[in-house]
């Protein structure tokens with residue numbers, strides 16, 4: 001097998017650091033994979049350290065200041081690029097076969113489009129690419145095997161659907177842990193703090209997705225992601241509450257059979273699969289102790305997670321609505337983490353901003369980016385009013 005050559009975008013984040021860990025293990029096992037390029041936004045020191053360790057040929061950072069800072073930390077022959085066009089450049093390089101996009105937020109969209117446009121394999125953690133730009137990604141008509149999802153539920157669906165005819169699928173189910181506040185009475189939510197929201201019951205993740213898991217905005221994003229990856233019909237995707245986060249997804253078939261994918265909550269497992277697909281390797285970072293597991297599944301409660309329904313409606317509306325939902329959510333989550341607004345105000349802000357958005361077609365990346373800018377500005381106004 002020829003060695004796959006990787007560009008890892010978002011190398012300093014939660015998924016990025018876990019990917020570096022997987023890369024070290026693969027290297028120790030002699031697996032044929034090399035690292036051509038690494039990128040991140042602002043954390044130049046860990047990025048430079050990883051680039052030196054893995055022998056990367058090129059590095060991307062957020063802006064010109066970071067580019068100057070990292071230049072001094074790298075050998076002279078390592079290329080340094082910056083900004084959105086820098087990410088696109090890294091993904092298009094001839095010496096890259098596989099792009100792992102683990103950037104957070106809508107900033108990941110251009111890299112996703114560039115990777116697919118250049119015919120690269122794409123390991124996709126950046127779900128926002130599909131949330132805000134799902135229609136643009138679909139318009140590229142990528143080979144269904146070209147996107148290997150890293151998000152655990154979608155990695156599960158990708159594996160469950162191997163060898164299954166789409167006409168035989170009755171419904172796709174993804175699971176939700178219920179987030180940090182799943183056992184609190186709704187009246188107590190107005191008092192919860194950022195620190196409490198960041199304590200996810202089962203997964204260790206970056207700050208935004210952890211808060212999005214408490215509001216279940218993350219799950220609405222994941223339904224949108226599943227729609228763009230696997231379904232033609234919103235009615236065929238549903239969510240189950242599953243507090244143990246052991247079953248990641250289920251596929252119900254027309255004959256009444258239900259296939260389920262289970263695994264430990266360790267993102268290194270789907271990351272490794274995205275890097276080595278279709279091969280499966282031994283010596284996983286964790287194994288599931290199967291005896292004595294209890295697995296609870298329950299339908300979504302209708303009223304507990306208002307932001308879930310608001311964001312999902314933006315997804316089914318389509319056009320620029322999901323880009324506005326994503327942008328507004330990013331601003332509202334940041335304001336909550338800075339203790340400028342309450343936890344329930346995240347859902348109220350989403351409802352306020354989306355209620356005032358005039359949906360446009362999302363047929364160009366510029367339209368998506370304009371909607372992103374509008375959603376951010378409107379959410380900032382909501383935060384000012386709410387204080």
Ligand code: NDP
Pocket residue numbers: 009010011012013014015016039040041042043044061062087102103104105107125126127128150151152203204205206207208209267
């Ligand atoms: P983090 O916030 O931990 O990391 C984000 C990464 O993106 C950092 O490396 C950051 O760089 C980089 N970044 C941010 N903006 C830019 C930019 N403009 N240009 C280049 N790089 C940028 O996020 P996570 O790792 O938690 O999440 C990454 C993605 O994976 C998200 O889309 C998330 O929804 C998804 N995901 C994450 C899971 C998890 O377990 N963490 C599970 C499933 C999906 P820096 O910090 O140096 O500025």
Ligand code: MG
Pocket residue numbers: 151152153222
């Ligand atoms: Mg997920």
